[in-house]
Amino acid sequence: MIWNEHYETLPREYLEELQLRRLRQLLNNVYARVEFYRNKMDEAGVKPDDIKSLADMSRLPFTYKQDMRDNYPFGLFAVPQEQIVRLHASSGTTGKPTVVGYTRRDIDTWTEIMARTFSAAGVGAGDILQNAYGYGxxxxxxxxxxxxxxxxASVIPISGGNSKKQLMLMKDFGSTAFSCTPSYALSLYETAVEEGIDPRKDLKLKAGIFGAEPWTNAMRQEIEDKWGIDALDIYGLSEIIGPGVAFECVEEKRGMHINEDHFIVETINPETGEVLPNGEEGELVFTTITKEAIPLIRYRTRDVTSLITEPCKCGRSFVRMNKVMGRSDDMLIIRGVNVYPSQVENILVQRAELSPYYLLIIDREGNMDTLEVQVELAEGQFMDRVRRLQDLAKGIEKDIKSMIGVTCKVRIVEHKTIARSEGKAQRVKDNRKI
Known part of the structure; x- marks a missing residue:
């Protein structure tokens, strides 16, 4: 289902005309109202009127997360306080959080792009959404x-956690869709099995909308097989607007449609800042062209992926982004090899004997980095056959060396040994002092 056919199917020519018009309005606005951007643009030797095409965007300076922290709390706001109706802040950082504000129009924009997200997942009027994302x-x-x-749709605002109650309400209320992190979806399935609930037979779920952490297509397949649903990926980040920056369609499930009438996307070489051709893997950069409270110019997300420009069969004309494979700033460098947790996950999920729960432990012995991959046995598998487990571990070590290029030690642990998370899964423990 397409929620807003006018914008979601705009011909490319008209979409880019709209983007340029909104971009120029944005630049004039922030140059006049936000001292930070006026100074940055002056330092770069560029004025709003110098941007005459989308190709000219490369002349504009980048914005970094540190810029938001340095201007904490409201230094990047482009409207007076009386127009701010909502404040959010990012979690999981040290020191001061990054603060984002919303005008009434910003809330309407956010609501609109999330309406598109759910419609693309096949969720609409008459459905019951169990929302297990965290509130606050x-x-x-x-x-x-x-x-x-x-x-x-009818919304059950249950937030995260309390898995037994989640399942009770799913069953009693007849939830037809749910939203949470993909790792929590798998954890919730384990609880369902313990409670004697067969999601395919006992529940009415048809779709799951999962985001807030990277996950692989193999993990999608596992979720769909266990729950009997369509599992859709969404992408967002607080600094840009929140969830809904991009979304998958149920027809294809091949790349997330970026809401380009609200955000201009680029991919860049994370080392040089050079803009890359569409299709090449690089760091995502977003410019918010309709946000009022805290518009951002060329914000570096540090998320690494590539863009898809070929038309989607669903009819939407927006550029799509592939799944995020990692981050340019916190990717693991082990003995000179760049390693993303998702690369390891892609190897692990090919093994039916294993569960999707794993932990990468990095240490340093002398001057040498070491990597240990801990992974759980799947439910119903047992640790009693030592030789079989040794062969399984050796096979995984060989695959990781062959496909990623790093030597590691694989340790297979009993089912439910690795800590579960109701939010973003913790995949890495880096003990190096670097």
Whole structure:
């Protein structure tokens, strides 16, 4: 289902004309109202009127997360305080959080793009969405909530955790869709099995909308097989607006449609800042062209992926982004090899004997980095056959060396040994002092 056919199917020529018009309005606005951007543009030797095409964007300076921290709390706001109706802040950082504000129009924009997200997943009026994203300063819960209500769905604002109650309400209320992190979806399935609930037979779920952490297509397949649903990926970040920056369609599930009438996307070489051709893997950079409260110019996300420009069969004309394979700033460098947790996950999920729960432990012995991969046995598998486990571990070590290029030690642990998370899964423990 397409929620807003006018914008979501705009011919490319008209979409780019709209983007340029909105970009130029944005630049004039922030140059006049935000001292930080006026200074940055002056230092770069560029004025708003110098941007005459989308190709000219490369002349504009980047914005970094540190810039938001340096201007904490409201230094990047482009409207007076009386126009701010909502404040959120990012979690999981040290020191001061990054603060984002919303005008009434910003909330409407956010609601609109989340309505598109749910519609693309086949969720609409008459559906019951169980929203297990966290509510509060985190943008996930409320962003999803408003979008689902806009399309006419009934929303259960249960937030994260309390898995037994989640399942009780799914069954009793007849939830037809749910939203949470993909790792929590798998954890919730384990609880369902313990409670004697067969999701395929006992529940009415048809779709799951999962985001807030990277996950692989193999993990998608496992979720779909266990729950009997369509599992859709969404992408967002608080600094840009929250969830809903990009979304998958149920027809294809091949790349997330970026809401390009609200965001201009680029991919760059993370080392040089050079803009890359579409299709090449690089760091995502977003410019918010309709946000009022805290518009951002060329914000470096540090998320690494590539863009898809070929038309999607669903009819949407927006550029799509592939799944995020890692981050340019916190990717693991082990003995000179760049390693993303998702690369290891892709290897592990090919083994039916294993569960999707794993932990990468990096240490340093002398001057040498070491990598240990801990991974759980799948439910119903046992640790009693030592030789079999040794052969399994050796096979995984060989695959990781062959496909990623790093030597590691694989340790297979019993089912439910690795800690579960109701939010973003913790995949890495780096003990190096670097």
């Amino acid at each position: 300063l985190f943008t996930g819960g409320l962003g999803a909530h408003y979008g689902a209500e806009k399309i006419g």
